[in-house]
Amino acid sequence: EMTQSVEPKVLDVSPIIDGAKFQKFHWLTIFWCAYIIIFDGYDLAVLGVILPAIMTEWNLSGAQAGLLGSYTLIGMMVGALSLSALSDKIGKKKVITVCVLVFSLFTFLCAFATTPTQFGWFRFIGGVGLGGVMPVVTSLTSEYSPKRRRSLMVGLMFSGYSVGGMLAAVLGIFVIPVLDWQAMFYIALFPVLLLPFMLKQLPESAAYMVQTQQWDNMGAVLEKVEPGYRHEANTVYSNPSVVKDNSKARIVIGDLFLDGRMLSTLMLWAMCFMSLYVVYGMTSWLPRLMVQAGYPLGSSLSFLFTVHFGTVLGALSCSWLMDRYSGRNVLVAYLFVAAAAISALGFASNSVVLYGLLMVTGATTIGSQIGLYAFIVRFYPMTMSSTGMGWALGVGRLGAIIGPFAVGLLFDLQLTLQQNFFSFAVPAVLAAIFMSMVSNRKTVS
Known part of the structure; x- marks a missing residue:
């Protein structure tokens, strides 16, 4: 019975995790x-x-x-x-x-x-x-x-x-x-x-371990996060995110429209829809369209590789620019460049030009999509950022679902390569226009 008399020590896990070195x-x-x-x-x-x-x-x-x-x-x-x-x-x-x-x-x-x-x-x-x-x-x-x-x-x-x-x-x-x-x-x-x-x-998730009171497991993880830390048997952990979640009023979808965010929220949704339509329509059909245009399968697949390679460069450059300039304007610029690059794809006769355009296409379409995630998270106040993200992506997913099917319908119409690529450029331009209508100010928490 003696061991039970020790007072439990309550420790907040966030400062340890937030302040840790890599x-x-x-x-x-x-x-x-x-x-x-x-x-x-x-x-x-x-x-x-x-x-x-x-x-x-x-x-x-x-x-x-x-x-x-x-x-x-x-x-x-x-x-x-x-x-x-x-x-x-x-x-x-x-x-x-x-x-x-x-x-x-x-x-x-x-x-x-x-x-x-x-x-x-x-x-x-x-x-x-x-x-x-x-x-x-x-x-x-x-x-x-x-x-x-x-x-x-x-x-x-x-x-x-x-x-x-x-x-x-x-x-x-x-x-x-x-x-x-x-x-x-x-x-x-x-x-x-x-x-x-x-x-x-x-x-395991820290929030979950605190919620289910797995103190020893939580301590063991913290010792890995911060090698100088030692877990003691009588330590009880707390995690502010857990408490807040139970007590705070539920964020309802209507909150996304308050404080003058109505137009911006709708535009972000429309932009997400168009952007994901392009991303998924393109990635699922690019090799097939290129085979139809007379390229061998091997090179059609290397085109897809090039698009994904461009994505990495695009995501990094987009995030870097967004930290320095207006996030909205960077995204608008990326999408207009995307529309131009995609339109030009149908006319590229030289393989160097073609690969270059495909890299730019990957960088500006999928790259700007990753930049958009960062923008949305920062656009809404902290308490509703995950709700804002969830809804924008939910609406965007519809674009992702319709994309491959719609491109398939167009494929059956036996269009020229130029017309096929032009059908991707139009939604990219629309996405840029929608994005330009989003408010640029940081919304207050």
Whole structure:
């Protein structure tokens, strides 16, 4: 009974996490979160890579092929809405485990689909896992980032997305001619194989451990975050974000429209819709459009690689410029450049020019999309930034779902290459116009 008489010591975990220096712990956390995001990027890009092959094999029309791209994104939308909320109830690690198992196994099963319908179902269910895991790893990375390195850590993690896209394109160039398109889906088993190591090294969410009063586990993680720290048996932890969440009034969607934000919020939604329409319409159809224009499949895939390579440069340059100049104007400029580059793609006769334009296209379309995320988070007051982000992305996802299908319908019309690219340039111009109507002032908290 004697041990119980010791007074518990209450300690707030945030200052320790916020003030930490970069440790092995931080690198491991980024590594595993980025690893998951790489497969996310791979999974979305892989459809564009195999589209020319499956359209021939299953004799699909453009509309049918486009729907296969849309199914994954519908699944992602379902996953993002349903599974990410679950992480507050059962912890982030469990949700990550379930999601990785689901998206790995069902993406792997795509290799054994014999009909477009089966393939579509596997893509949809796999998409649920993909969509569920993305917000969870993003918030886990953000939660354990030292304060002054937060955007860098999240940025590093998101670059895994482009790495996945490049990986899909490179493997496609070498694997499809030798082993057929099915082999592209075998790779999806990798995340499952490494799951035990991942679970050993990934920390559980601090907010969740405090909520469920796992004091010893919390202490063990803090000792890794800050090697000088020692957990004592009688320490009880607190975390301000947990308390605030229980007591604060719920943020309702209507709040996004208050304080003169009505027009800006609607414009951000419209811009997200157009921007994601371009991103997903382009990435899923680029190789097929290039094959139709007479380029061999190998070079069509190297075009996709170039777009994803440009993305990395675009995301970095866009974030850098946004920290220095008006975020809105940087995004507007990027989107106008995107429209110009995409329009010019249809007329490029020289391969150097073509690769250059594709790199600029990747940098300005997907790069500005990543910049837009940063803009939205800063645009709304702290208490509603995640709600603002959720809604903008939710509306944007509709653009992502409609994109591949709409491009498929256009594909069936047998348009010229110039007309096809022009159909991407129009929404890019619209996105720029919508963005220019967003208010530039920082809204007050």
